Amino acid sequence: MKTYESLLDEVTAFSGQTRTILDPATGAIVGEAPIHDLEYLEQAVADAQAAQPAWAAMGHDARSAALLKAADAVERSAEELARILSREQGKPLNGPNARFEVGACAAWLRAAATIRLEPEMIVDDGETRAELHYRPIGVVGAIGPWNWPMMIAIWQIAPALRMGNAVVVKPSGNTPLSVLALAKVLNEELPEGILSVVSCGREVGARLTDHPAIGKIMFTGSTAAGRAIIKSSADTVKRLTLELGGNDAGIVLPDVDPKAIAQDLFWGAFINTGQTCAALKRLYVHEDIYDAVCTELTTVAKAMPMGNGLDENNVLGPLQNKAQYDVVASLVQAAKDSGARVLLGGNPDTTRPGYFYPTTLVADIDNNNPLVTDEQFGPALPIIRYRTIDEAVEKANGLDVGLGASVWSSNLDAAREVAGRIQAGTVWINKHGAVDPRIPFGGAKQSGYGLEFGVEGLKALGVPQVING
Numbered sequence: 001m002k003t004y005e006s007l008l009d010e011v012t013a014f015s016g017q018t019r020t021i022l023d024p025a026t027g028a029i030v031g032e033a034p035i036h037d038l039e040y041l042e043q044a045v046a047d048a049q050a051a052q053p054a055w056a057a058m059g060h061d062a063r064s065a066a067l068l069k070a071a072d073a074v075e076r077s078a079e080e081l082a083r084i085l086s087r088e089q090g091k092p093l094n095g096p097n098a099r100f101e102v103g104a105c106a107a108w109l110r111a112a113a114t115i116r117l118e119p120e121m122i123v124d125d126g127e128t129r130a131e132l133h134y135r136p137i138g139v140v141g142a143i144g145p146w147n148w149p150m151m152i153a154i155w156q157i158a159p160a161l162r163m164g165n166a167v168v169v170k171p172s173g174n175t176p177l178s179v180l181a182l183a184k185v186l187n188e189e190l191p192e193g194i195l196s197v198v199s200c201g202r203e204v205g206a207r208l209t210d211h212p213a214i215g216k217i218m219f220t221g222s223t224a225a226g227r228a229i230i231k232s233s234a235d236t237v238k239r240l241t242l243e244l245g246g247n248d249a250g251i252v253l254p255d256v257d258p259k260a261i262a263q264d265l266f267w268g269a270f271i272n273t274g275q276t277c278a279a280l281k282r283l284y285v286h287e288d289i290y291d292a293v294c295t296e297l298t299t300v301a302k303a304m305p306m307g308n309g310l311d312e313n314n315v316l317g318p319l320q321n322k323a324q325y326d327v328v329a330s331l332v333q334a335a336k337d338s339g340a341r342v343l344l345g346g347n348p349d350t351t352r353p354g355y356f357y358p359t360t361l362v363a364d365i366d367n368n369n370p371l372v373t374d375e376q377f378g379p380a381l382p383i384i385r386y387r388t389i390d391e392a393v394e395k396a397n398g399l400d401v402g403l404g405a406s407v408w409s410s411n412l413d414a415a416r417e418v419a420g421r422i423q424a425g426t427v428w429i430n431k432h433g434a435v436d437p438r439i440p441f442g443g444a445k446q447s448g449y450g451l452e453f454g455v456e457g458l459k460a461l462g463v464p465q466v467i468n469g
């Protein structure tokens, strides 16, 4: 049975160079993360190549059984994993945060294990018989961010393993301990070499993207890094799934009850203290109910405690790192400088340790303000007034990203009609960001391409092969 200390000891035991990981809530030391070098990465890829054929040969049923056992292992160590995640990432244990994230890891593993993917009969007319199968790719590289480090790693790992691939994971340098700990737990149930983590800097990690032995890169992160990966993977023509940044719009139609939707609007925007790819980042509200929505949202937001993640009362935490804190602070400053009206927050408290930025709501803001046009990725929501649906849709579609979006209305038909006009990979109705392991998820425009989750997500981790005859 692992304890918090023993799990942390296992992942920090390394004789080479290390990097000190600090708790973003307190500045205290969490542990020393290994800095793996290029040689380590090459060995991980070679081990993956060596182990993959036997894993593929086990077949779907045996691999699914191993993934179900891996889900059990995550549940056995859930509290220890949640504590490491909370200390390294900053997110509270409670609320839709660290414990929720570890629970999602088990849920996504189970879904990847149990979703059925049958060969498809494409033509069978007596003359021609053509069947579509999905074969393993080989070795998959998984590159992830720091906001949901465990859950996003599982989104990449689980379908890749299910489809018969081996995986080499490169976590964000900001949150390597969480991913190393998760892999330690998963590896209690997986054959050696099938899953490894290379805790390295960006330059060493970039080797995955042009490595001839890697057949596919699963990437979640910024659009800029996504572009770099497209370029560096070109020579080896890698398959790519790219889940890049977003700046999700929410459109509130005039027929809603502001009080009834305020809590869901809040969590749509502020889940993980706003550090979520598909969070609501621009809220468009019809002028008839604008003031009421602002008032109700402020009431809900005021009641949400922010602080150290290990304190069971908190549901909001710090920004994970100083760079992100500075982004949020400068975008809110730009909004204030423009004369926008701050409903809540807006003044960073510099007296406490940690990268805490107060929950901030900004009203009467111009649609061209940087707090609206740039991805804030933090606890600051701009609320924009609109008059007509056409105007709201045009503004929602006005950016070159389109990951998620939402429409809020008591009339589902009207909401669906508006949803169909929005350029985004997912449009939720009366909720925002509710991902589900059964339902495909991916971006439109420069939010990336390729689908994750569900049967489409499994297909994306296989090579389609037609057997004709």
Ligand code: TXE
Residues within 6 Å of the ligand: 143, 144, 145, 146, 147, 170, 171, 172, 173, 201, 202, 205, 206, 207, 209, 220, 221, 222, 223, 225, 226, 228, 229, 243, 244, 245, 246, 276, 277, 278, 324, 327, 375, 376, 377
């Ligand atoms: O992401 P990066 P960062 C956004 C968010 C945030 C910004 C920067 O707006 O402010 O991105 O965050 C690796 N080849 N999102 O710096 O740079 C890198 O080491 C290979 C949105 O964390 O995209 C890390 O492991 N790998 C996002 C991972 O890519 C490369 C979540 C992400 O780094 C690489 C997080 C390269 N050329 C941040 N360049 C979302 N959609 O959820 C970087 N990496």
